[in-house]
Amino acid sequence: MGKKHPTVCELCGREGVQTTLHHLTPREEGGTFLPTAYLCMPCHQQIHALFTNKELVLLGLTTVEALRQHEKMKKYLKWIRKQPSSKVPRTKTAKGKKHR
Ligand SMILES: [Zn+2]
Numbered sequence: 001m002g003k004k005h006p007t008v009c010e011l012c013g014r015e016g017v018q019t020t021l022h023h024l025t026p027r028e029e030g031g032t033f034l035p036t037a038y039l040c041m042p043c044h045q046q047i048h049a050l051f052t053n054k055e056l057v058l059l060g061l062t063t064v065e066a067l068r069q070h071e072k073m074k075k076y077l078k079w080i081r082k083q084p085s086s087k088v089p090r091t092k093t094a095k096g097k098k099h100r
């Protein structure tokens, strides 16, 4: 089987998340063999929603640290860190009986 993805996002630091591989330097910009980072879905989507592959390189956002320092990402990270890593599961237990 393939390598197991870590469950900690390298950008927002949330644990217990599903991570996807992000090429810090996009492959289209020559980053095929350059460093990658495991990011949770929202972080990964946010990066690609805010920046084009060219902008990531032009703005020097090719390290996790640089992404964290970017003004737009800072706002996003502040928000995402407050979000639960997964939707709160609706657990029904016998102990949780309602009193009306
Ligand atoms: Zn994240």
Ligand SMILES: [Zn+2]
Pocket: 021, 022, 023, 044, 048
């Ligand atoms: Zn990516």
